[in-house]
Amino acid sequence: MHRFNYRFVFSSIGLVLMIEALFMLFSALIGEYYNESAVRSIYISSIVTSLSGTFFMFLGRKKNKRSGNITKREVYITVTAVWLVLSVYGTLPYLLSGSIPSFTNAFFESMCGFTTTGSSTLFNIEAFPKSLHFWRSITQWIGGIGIVIFVLSFMTVFGSVSAHFYEVESIGIAEDLFRPRIKEVSKNIALTYVALTIIGFFFLWAGPMDAFDAACHTFSAISTGGFSTKHYSIASFNSPFTEYVITLLMFFGATNFLLISAIFSKFSFKMLKNEEFRWYVSLIMLFTIGITGALLATGQMSDIEETFRTVLFQVVAAITTTGYATVDFLAWGPFYWLLFLVLILFCGCEGSTSGGMKISRLVVLAKNSLLVFKRQVHPNALYMVKINDKVVSNDSISKVIAFVFLYIFVTIMSAVILSLTGMTFEESISVALSTISNYGFGLGSYGPSGTFESATVFAKYFLSFLMLVGRLEIFTVLSLFVPSFWKR
16 A cells, blocks of 8 residues: 655755755845845845755655655645745745735745746836846746756656656656656756757847846746846847847747757757647747738838837747737737737647647647548548657547646636636636736736736735646646545
8 A cells, every 4th residue: 555755745845945045046146246135135035945945855854665655646746846835935035125025926926937927016127126036037947947857857866756757847748758768858958958048148148138137038038937127028128139039049948848959969950840840830930920911911010020020029929928028919909819819828849948738739639630520531441640750649639638628627717716806808818828828918907018916815826826737737736636636
């Protein structure tokens, strides 16, 4: 009879908290450089987080002798607990410095960071301490790579359970293809992520951004998070060069990192042949060309290059669930709102930092639907769904259908709940969809130029929960609410 391995859960949480405390010190260094008063609060936050991590590791210090004592139940609970604990301790720099005195707002801000959701409760964002801006951005960078994947890349403490962790963090239809090489794969992904961050930083620094802004925006762009140090986001820099660089960072952030890693490690350009990647690029170009043409034809914009650049930026920001903005596209009209809502539904590629249902699932649904029509005409013929010339099993197709159903169901129910908090119909639908997709903003008061400060306390906690559900791809968190999950 399997007994729950609580020591594994505690030791995992403790290790991750130690890493979080280290990243807090990086933010403190920024505060030291700019001679900010908030630096003392960040040091205290780091100490408290480190001591808490030590305490959790002490609770889990005794390892079970049997390696089989760690199952998916422990892993699902651990991953969910890690994100919650990270977010709770992530509030300390905001609270202790007094920059965000409300725990509700601080927790909301912290959860937005670690889940790479671009929502915020901040109004006068440019008056925010630079050290805390850096902390906001680096929480998105941590959340983008997935702190669990980051740990797996360089630590061996988890042993054979690594595959279960990776499955939870990057669940998808292709996970079984690389499970035997999980440590190598995780390390390559982490190194690729770091390499893209460094390259992005220098490119942004070469433009009008100073080193600080370049670092913060690189963190939030490659992680497809969307936090900015400016009230008007990327538009504040008024630089076509910066917009194109940010567009590329968002694009690569929502691309399967296994494919990008192959370019760095093997000089292999398999990504150009990858079916999901081709759909990804095709959707971006289709929406960009279509919206650009419509805006020019209706006279809402006149300059071709500016229109193309603006639309490309917003399309990529939407499909990657980054949430940056260079214009308030809500002013373009309802037709464009709907297009952007469609984009944030399926979003980027599997194995990337983006939220949403992922394009791989869209491909499976599209191909499976087409086969249904073919079977109607030829009922005795044998048809199979294939991606990249590999057959997708019926079990995988069933999981995709179940995932999409739950995703839409949770979104609809969330919209109903949010409407009870005072949100309008448009606001509740758009906020529910953008939150579970980790996009960041919706329509109405919660559009690109608004904040979530006016949302009720209940709405902020509920949206925080929804961010977590979306970031961990539905099943991980919702499984904890199934009674059979807790049975031995």
